[in-house]
Amino acid sequence: MTRSTTPPGVTGQPPATYDGVLSRSLGVGGNVLITLSGISPASSVFVLGGAALAAYGTGVFWGFAIAGVISLLIALCYAELASRHPVAGGDYSLVSRTLGPATGVAVFFVGLVTLPLIVAIFALGVADYLGVAIGGLDPLWTAIVVTVLATATACLNIRANAWVTGAFLFVEMAALALLAVLGFVHVERPVSALLDPQAFDAATGGLAPLGIAGLVIAVTQGIFSYNGYGGAVYFAEETKNARRAVARAVLWSAAITIAAEIVPLAAILLGTGSLTDLFGSDLPVEAFLEERAGHAVTVFVLVSIALAIVNAIIAIALQSGRLLFAAARDQALPASLAAPLTRVSASAQMPWVATIVMGVLATAGCLVPLGVLLNATGSTLAFSYGFIALAAIMMRRNASPGDGYRMPWWPLPPVAALLAIATIFVVGVLDPNQWLSLGIAVGIVAAGYAYYFCYLRSRAGTHLLLLDVRDEEG
Template identity: 70%
Template sequence: MKKPPNAVDTPPAAAGQSYTPSLSRTLGVGGNVLITLSSISPASSVFILGGAALTAFGTGVFWGFLIAGIVSILIAFCYAELASAYPVAGGDYSLVSRALGPAFGVATFLISLVSLPLIIAVFALGVADYLGVAIAGLSSQQTALVVVVICTVTACFNIRANAWLTGVFLFIEMAALALLAVLGLIHIERPVTTLFDPQTLDPATGGLAPLAIAGLMIAVTQGIFSYNGYGGAVYFAEETKNPSRAVAKAVLWSAGITVASELIPLTAILLGASSQEALFGSELPVEAFLADRAGDAVTLFVLLAVAFAIINAIIAIALQAGRLLYSAARDRALPEPLAARLRWVSPKGQSPVIATSVMGLIAFLACFVPLDVLLTATGSTLSFSYLFIALAAVNHRRRDRTRPGYRMPWWPLPPLVCIAALALVFVISFLDPAQWLSLGISVGFVVAGFTYYYLYLKPRSGTHLLLLDAVSEEDSR
């Protein structure tokens, strides 16, 4: 097959050989953080996931999201150390492949290959709900299809242009979160001590009742999912200047800002709501709080801001998805006829256009799948990705003690706490029959990844899955 122009054709590597940079290395720490935070979309997390958590867990949201924030920072330490040692595009797949082993890496790749486009579809199908406050009669599916196309085309542009664009939208959504925090803190209705006793709405009495420990643990898992995305900084390692230092900083800054920008508004809402019973009983608690404290006009503006925040997140995730597929193609983790096309980088924008477009096409098709099916298919994948990252951090420190780069504090506490927390998540999921399908699908992805590696890639180890070293520090400048 004739290869497209500018395809990266990397021969089998000698030890220590690194990739020749092909992407546009124009991002600083700030630009990386802007795109990463955009993919997390703290505003949509607060309104959608935070709102659902307020209804289900009441004041337990404070403790659940606080504990989840601590766990997320510890996971971020693992990401930062691995990203510093292996600053290669491809996100979790690249880190796990190099630090834990190619079989785990391929399983991680398959999880991300499926989950990223499905997450884009989930976000896109939710855009109409928020644009609908200003434009009546929008179809969720038709709106989603248009949004996916626009966002995919945008993600094919130069990375620096995307950083500026996502930064503008990010400023708008952070302003909306700041407004929520201010409204809660200037209308405080109860002391902080009321948060120390987790309580939720009792449907039988209409009053507050203590939240069970099991419910609190589920609130923690909801918080971890809400904060998810700070590891996305790794996808842009080859487009970030001085990556062995800058990407670690971008991960930690993204994690810290995310936790603060979600936990503070949610805490302010708990303290500033006129009635906690009414808040927890509302179908859309955050919107109800906003309408009560700011009025309908401000609420309309903020909900439109959330719509743009979701679109912003789709652009950022599309950027990540394209770099995942590009990195795997460059590693020859795919059959060569496919890999030769997917590792093409546009000469002008220095962007993996074909890989990004393919992932966008998958997301486009996923918009025709029922939303509950999409949610089920992506439900437990995050836990496996985090588990592999934590295990990779342990194995990296055990195997490569002399490798230069960032070293996480309190070693080995961060990865061990993460592994323990994730083990608890798996136990809770296993004990809840409602989670069995989601858990089973995720296990299926992992098994399929290991099967693909051992049956296809390992027998072709001389020509496939060539995990070259990170880009040299000289090339990174």
């Protein structure tokens, strides 16, 4: 790979940089389209939002509102970090260049394991939604076919992927708009009902107040549902004027996601005929659609959700390929593995080998039982967000006043985010049902640190070369 030097800084030392080899052809809008596709607000509302409605009732509004505030705080941390280090590789690139190589490698391990498994989780759910229109679909083979097709699509030029994911995204946003309209034109209760957290009580068949513990878990569900706005950083090297544009892409993605999820959920709560029936349903969002729009519209929307899931898989495949490419270019892997993983397509200007390798891992993940996949990915998000918040604090201490985007209300965003994440950890530790997931997350992070100290640290002169990429657009 080629390296260049930037103009000398105040120290007189010209820091080395990578020459850009990816297609710098995305604007803020194109980056946001792909990032939102990876989040998939519609599937979040139907799957995660539906599960939250069944478990936490009207507490979902408070939970998702608080989660929205926390997510915006974390998005501010991502934005400031990305404006200093607009390098493909997402969390790994930001953390390694701020908190140091050891923690960066731990975060790389988190992404290396979880991104392919998240693709597998999404893919295994496609048949459930397509099945309403196409009977007899085998979940496993459907997942494998979808994963292979998504990986092939991810090997196209980034602008082509922006158009493809943008078209799918339009369909899923239309589905969310339909939910909002159906709820707001059939309002059955005052807005104040949203502010009174009540959940379904199976013992009485009615509603009962939701406790603080339940509300905290609803917040964690909301944070997980909004997750993905940091994905904009994966495309930093393909975004024009990246030091400014990627920060804007992160913030726009977070704001749009929060609005696109909380508005239809509020509409459902206000517009359903019976809260008790809604919360007692196995699939609350689908039940609301059946109630207000009928079976034919419900089938159409569920097929749209299947397309939204496929869209998310394409976007996550794009991200995962860039993670592996960035780590290989930094020599975070043995040279024999790193060399082929840094290959870039001459025509599409994308890391095709790394993308295919991650696609193969995702396809293999489809063979793993769903329960194992969920446990393996369930608690890693808190670790990732915790490292990002710490990185934002450390970077501000070392940054010059005029360097890139600077978040408002400093140091509230990272400190408040860390407190929220600490609360999530405490809740997880107190809940025996989450111990396995937490243990797996701790194990992945520990494996990353062990790999660094046992292999990479002694090769510091030739491995883990943490350079930035020259932003040729400004």
